[in-house]
Amino acid sequence: MTDHTVHTEHFDKEAGKLGMWIFLFTEMFLFGGLFLVYAVMRAQYSEDFHTAAEELNTFIGTMNTVFLLTSSMTVAMSITAIQRNERRLALFLVSLTLLLAMLFMVDKYFEWSHEFEYGVYPGSDVLKNMPHGELLFFGLYFMMTGLHALHVFVGMILLTINFIRIRKGSINQENFLLLENSGLYWHLVDLIWIFLFPLLYLVS
Amino acid sequence: MKNKESHITGYPTYAYVLIILLALTTISVAATGYHLGAYTVALALLIASIKVATVISYFMHLRSESLFLKVAVSGVFLIFTLVIIITFFDYLFR
Amino acid sequence: MFSEASNVSAGVDKVFAFIIIVSLFFLIGITVFVIYTLIRFSRKRNKKAMQFSDNMKLEIIWTVIPIILVLLMFYYGWIAFAPMRKAPRDAMRIKAIGKMWEWNFDYGNGMTSKELVIPLNKAVRLDLISEDVNHGLFIPAFRVKEDVIPGYNNYLWFIPQYIGNYEILCTQYCGLLHSNMLSKVRVVDQAEYDRWFAELEKTSKVPEAEGLIVLRNTGCLACHSVDGAKLVGPTFKGLFGSERTVLVNNTETKKTVDEAFISLSVYNPDAEIAAGFSKGLMKSYTGVLKEEDMKKIQDYLKTLGETK
Amino acid sequence: MGGETYTSFLEYKGKYKGLLAWLLSTDHKRIGLMYFYVIAVFFFIAASLGVLMRTELIAPGQTIMGPQMYNGLFTVHGIIMIFIIVIPGLSVIFGNFFLPILIGARDVAFPKLNLFSFYLFLTGALLAVASQFAGQGPPDTGWSFYVPYSVESSTNVIFALTAAFILGFSSILTGINFIVTIHRMRAPGMSFMRMPLFPWSIYATAWIQVLATPIIGITLLMVIAERVFSIGFFDPALGGDPVLFQHLFWIYSHPAVYIMILPAMGVVTEIFPTFSQKPVFGYTAIAVSSLTIAFIGYFVWGHHMFTSGTSYFSRLFFSLLTFLVAVPSAIKVFNWVATLYGGSIDLKPPLLYAVAFIFLFMIGGLTGLIQGALATNIQVHDTSFVVAHFHYIIFGGMGFAAFAGIHYWFPKMFGRMYHIRFANIAWGIIFTGFNLFYFPQLVIGMQGMPRRYFDYLPQFNTGQFISTIGAYIMVTGLVMMLINLMYASRKGAPAPANPWKGVTLEWQIPSPPPLENFDVIPEIKRRPYFFGENEPDKS
Ligand code: HEA
Ligand code: HEA
Numbered sequence A: 001m002t003d004h005t006v007h008t009e010h011f012d013k014e015a016g017k018l019g020m021w022i023f024l025f026t027e028m029f030l031f032g033g034l035f036l037v038y039a040v041m042r043a044q045y046s047e048d049f050h051t052a053a054e055e056l057n058t059f060i061g062t063m064n065t066v067f068l069l070t071s072s073m074t075v076a077m078s079i080t081a082i083q084r085n086e087r088r089l090a091l092f093l094v095s096l097t098l099l100l101a102m103l104f105m106v107d108k109y110f111e112w113s114h115e116f117e118y119g120v121y122p123g124s125d126v127l128k129n130m131p132h133g134e135l136l137f138f139g140l141y142f143m144m145t146g147l148h149a150l151h152v153f154v155g156m157i158l159l160t161i162n163f164i165r166i167r168k169g170s171i172n173q174e175n176f177l178l179l180e181n182s183g184l185y186w187h188l189v190d191l192i193w194i195f196l197f198p199l200l201y202l203v204s
Numbered sequence B: 001m002k003n004k005e006s007h008i009t010g011y012p013t014y015a016y017v018l019i020i021l022l023a024l025t026t027i028s029v030a031a032t033g034y035h036l037g038a039y040t041v042a043l044a045l046l047i048a049s050i051k052v053a054t055v056i057s058y059f060m061h062l063r064s065e066s067l068f069l070k071v072a073v074s075g076v077f078l079i080f081t082l083v084i085i086i087t088f089f090d091y092l093f094r
Numbered sequence C: 001m002f003s004e005a006s007n008v009s010a011g012v013d014k015v016f017a018f019i020i021i022v023s024l025f026f027l028i029g030i031t032v033f034v035i036y037t038l039i040r041f042s043r044k045r046n047k048k049a050m051q052f053s054d055n056m057k058l059e060i061i062w063t064v065i066p067i068i069l070v071l072l073m074f075y076y077g078w079i080a081f082a083p084m085r086k087a088p089r090d091a092m093r094i095k096a097i098g099k100m101w102e103w104n105f106d107y108g109n110g111m112t113s114k115e116l117v118i119p120l121n122k123a124v125r126l127d128l129i130s131e132d133v134n135h136g137l138f139i140p141a142f143r144v145k146e147d148v149i150p151g152y153n154n155y156l157w158f159i160p161q162y163i164g165n166y167e168i169l170c171t172q173y174c175g176l177l178h179s180n181m182l183s184k185v186r187v188v189d190q191a192e193y194d195r196w197f198a199e200l201e202k203t204s205k206v207p208e209a210e211g212l213i214v215l216r217n218t219g220c221l222a223c224h225s226v227d228g229a230k231l232v233g234p235t236f237k238g239l240f241g242s243e244r245t246v247l248v249n250n251t252e253t254k255k256t257v258d259e260a261f262i263s264l265s266v267y268n269p270d271a272e273i274a275a276g277f278s279k280g281l282m283k284s285y286t287g288v289l290k291e292e293d294m295k296k297i298q299d300y301l302k303t304l305g306e307t308k
Numbered sequence D: 001m002g003g004e005t006y007t008s009f010l011e012y013k014g015k016y017k018g019l020l021a022w023l024l025s026t027d028h029k030r031i032g033l034m035y036f037y038v039i040a041v042f043f044f045i046a047a048s049l050g051v052l053m054r055t056e057l058i059a060p061g062q063t064i065m066g067p068q069m070y071n072g073l074f075t076v077h078g079i080i081m082i083f084i085i086v087i088p089g090l091s092v093i094f095g096n097f098f099l100p101i102l103i104g105a106r107d108v109a110f111p112k113l114n115l116f117s118f119y120l121f122l123t124g125a126l127l128a129v130a131s132q133f134a135g136q137g138p139p140d141t142g143w144s145f146y147v148p149y150s151v152e153s154s155t156n157v158i159f160a161l162t163a164a165f166i167l168g169f170s171s172i173l174t175g176i177n178f179i180v181t182i183h184r185m186r187a188p189g190m191s192f193m194r195m196p197l198f199p200w201s202i203y204a205t206a207w208i209q210v211l212a213t214p215i216i217g218i219t220l221l222m223v224i225a226e227r228v229f230s231i232g233f234f235d236p237a238l239g240g241d242p243v244l245f246q247h248l249f250w251i252y253s254h255p256a257v258y259i260m261i262l263p264a265m266g267v268v269t270e271i272f273p274t275f276s277q278k279p280v281f282g283y284t285a286i287a288v289s290s291l292t293i294a295f296i297g298y299f300v301w302g303h304h305m306f307t308s309g310t311s312y313f314s315r316l317f318f319s320l321l322t323f324l325v326a327v328p329s330a331i332k333v334f335n336w337v338a339t340l341y342g343g344s345i346d347l348k349p350p351l352l353y354a355v356a357f358i359f360l361f362m363i364g365g366l367t368g369l370i371q372g373a374l375a376t377n378i379q380v381h382d383t384s385f386v387v388a389h390f391h392y393i394i395f396g397g398m399g400f401a402a403f404a405g406i407h408y409w410f411p412k413m414f415g416r417m418y419h420i421r422f423a424n425i426a427w428g429i430i431f432t433g434f435n436l437f438y439f440p441q442l443v444i445g446m447q448g449m450p451r452r453y454f455d456y457l458p459q460f461n462t463g464q465f466i467s468t469i470g471a472y473i474m475v476t477g478l479v480m481m482l483i484n485l486m487y488a489s490r491k492g493a494p495a496p497a498n499p500w501k502g503v504t505l506e507w508q509i510p511s512p513p514p515l516e517n518f519d520v521i522p523e524i525k526r527r528p529y530f531f532g533e534n535e536p537d538k539s
């Protein structure tokens, strides 16, 4: 794709990792904006936030936390596996991560469709007739979990690519930057959930 | 930056970290049952922060990264906290 | 030199003067110095450049002096600003209601005026209320300005110190006719104020025409005036009974405005486009405007009809 | 172009031919030039809109257009100028072209990502233009998109919001690229304290881009969600908070003004030493003040909201910080002046523009102080005083620095030279027109002429009239400058490798530079800007 036929640059692993970290900073601030809105709204409508949060299913939330935390561990382990050149194990760990991610999404799917059934979805009449604070809570809830789910989805695509490339051998003991960076990304998805979970499900 | 041989973290470390994280989650869920008033949020956020710090330093290997990156990560959290606090200068004193 | 129109204006002007004087000092000083340098050290006169690149003492001086100066500016700015947020308790309270694109001043008990009329030397507190989007209430002569934000209870206050007329402008962008959202403050002496107030009490007892209220509440007046001014759409003044040229399927037709014409224009505006206006600006009000309200509008427009 | 044979990046033939050789190139210099062309075209569009506005304002009442049109014009003028021209502007053009060369690298750290940012940028830019024509007419919210109006307006606001969102992402990716480039690709021996000052300013800028832009991204997404799903974060009818939107908007948009000015400061900092043949005065102070501006600049956003009913305490806080952030700018001004002093000064067009930059930037900055003080801000907020402030500082500052940079690096970029006398004359006309244009705006602003006014009270007529005449004069000069440069880029006399006797790395390679910049990566042994033996060798 490039016209750099004489490119002499060596491959710089540190640069790749640094770039990823900085990208993660921007992701943090992307969600940060939502957290800021959450904080301000919550300070104004703490009662309403409380009642609205009660309607969310803490069990599903907790399960999802467990899924994500565990998947974070498996993806971290897969890097160790690659470093030790245990390819089979790495493949297994990556697929385990994918499986956990899938479980997270399925859970999310049930949760959202449950809410939709009750007429709670963005712009619905039920929502519009709620007290303002509850309306805002659900607005934030959908926006935050929606954006987060989108990130989970992107993460799953990345993991799949990793899976294929480990099998093909283009990710190996010498060269596993992509896996490392995808791992970093995946941990970020986890980090954000760690904050989302108490803020949305555990307000009392 | 030094061209270090990548650090390899052993599997057991990760497992221990996960156990700690799960334990913290349990505490945080259980704590909602008690009515601690305004402290509930504080507690929940405190626990979440501990969890986040753990994930960053172990799963994301910040421990073994360069000093620059450590400073940068803390700087980012610092800036974000300041932004929230400063915004509340408006809302709290209105 | 300093305006005394309100109790805060002189204070604000002093801050202006202070900052401007300091600024001019630096602006002129630095500019003259640069020009001098450009001439004195031009390559013609100075073949070989001196080589120096540091001077700790200078650096410290020109860090500390600006810090002191800006802190002074901050302090004066604060001192002159402080009274603006401390309205006295016994201030006369008037609601200033902003909506697209006019001001209304509510003196209580349903007495509203388009102009702000106030007695001399009395503290006045305006409670700022918006009925739609953000506006900004600005009285340049008084050096006061605050934004009028829906859902907020912002306010401003002042004591007028001279009799006279002053502009009120809207400074927060609020859509199409933002620049026409003007009004006036009239500062008068107590006696005249009492007279004016008594008059206001009398006139505000006369109820407004029902049709006018409907027009206002439905938002028609955003685009149509009742006094002949041309806004987005044609004015309602003199409309009823007049002969209009309209475009039906791109052919010009003459029609006399009657009840049916108005109904059609409102429920299906694109069917007949008044000459000189473009399609699509006015939306259909089917389902929004009830039949009985339509009736009220038609009756009201009749009163605005051609009077010859 | 010297005697030795080499292929410059302009002539280099890779896999692709013709236009594709440019469109698919990952060479930082070609990408820089592509940005340059795109931005120049957009500048021309937005500037024409500005001139139309000026014409409307020549007399009170309706002159050449109605209010709907006028409101659309200043919105699109503002959006294009801010999001497409000045925020990316200098860092994508000169940053791409010269950052790698100045630090002795062959390219940026992620060349493909760089090309990708360019296409994101192009998409966003085209979308912004499309918002003019598609659907329900040009957006009319002002570039600040204040709710609730931006939620209610029936015009093409979503297009504009999406455009700004995409442009933001392009800006973030460029920022990441530059930070990593500076960290990883400096030539051997070039410590941070031996890095030229333009890369320093790009470095500070890149951090703001990375840390502030996502906030506007998410804010715009929320407004879109609000328009599409009526979720209600900001609309008071749904319990939302319009002032919260302003907070979020300015949390980004204030730091954004430093994204605009820092690279501009970097450019002029390169120019002063070259034309006075003297090292930069106070290297450390200039480098550190860039970082200070970037850091403090993050926490002063509230000075745009002094009349929005924010709390008394927060007004005090923001006013204080606003004043503090002015100090590092002052320090830079003093250092530039000291750099000139005692030099052997060659008053060529780049230096003319750079000196004009100091003057106009000072006026812009000092009027900023008036706005930063609480009492006076009340009077001038949302008046044409603010309009004059930011045109002085953006156009007079960043714009003039851009012109300075173009005239400085033109021979290097194109390998040709423009007509110097002609450039001087154009400079004179632009400078005169500029002041005639914006100074009256300061005066009528203080008297209470609000901004975004299509029509105005008769007492402001004189000022507005002079302003419009000034604008026409300035445009004449700008067109002359443009003609001079366009002519020179094809027909100008070939330029030597080092026409200004500069000492930074870009002048040590041929003009235009070869594909990979350096045959041998140079080794850096001392600070930049070393013009002779007199200076003791520091660090
Ligand atoms: C490149 C862009 C840029 C830059 C660099 C700045 C720099 C500054 N700006 Fe400006 N500003 C804008 C772009 C910029 N601004 C824009 C676009 C808006 C309007 C947005 C909108 O509403 O649409 C705006 C609006 C704006 C406001 C809000 C006005 C209002 O709407 O009410 C304020 C208020 O404090 C402000 C202040 C300042 C200050 C104090 C600086 C300082 O950083 C300036 C520092 C510089 C100097 C001080 C001059 C040099 C120093 C000397 C000559 C030495 C002497 C100095 C001392 C003694 C201190 N600006
Ligand atoms: C970079 C920023 C920038 C620049 C350069 C300009 C340039 C100009 N602007 Fe400005 N303007 C803004 C940013 C800018 N503007 C912003 C942000 C707003 C606020 C919008 C809002 O309120 O929401 C605004 C608002 C604004 C208003 C106020 C509207 C109002 O409040 O009612 C007016 C009115 O006169 C105006 C006029 C002009 C004019 C006549 C020019 C002219 O000076 C332009 C003349 C220039 C040319 C004709 C250039 C010719 C082309 C070339 C020479 C190409 C060469 C290019 C390269 C080599 C790269 N602008």
Ligand code: CUA
Pocket (backbone or CB within 6 Å): C098, C099, C100, C101, C134, C135, C136, C170, C171, C172, C173, C174, C175, C178, C179, C181
């Ligand atoms: Cu109301 Cu502008």
Ligand SMILES: [Cu+2]
Pocket (backbone or CB within 6 Å): D253, D254, D257, D300, D301, D303, D304
């Ligand atoms: Cu600002």
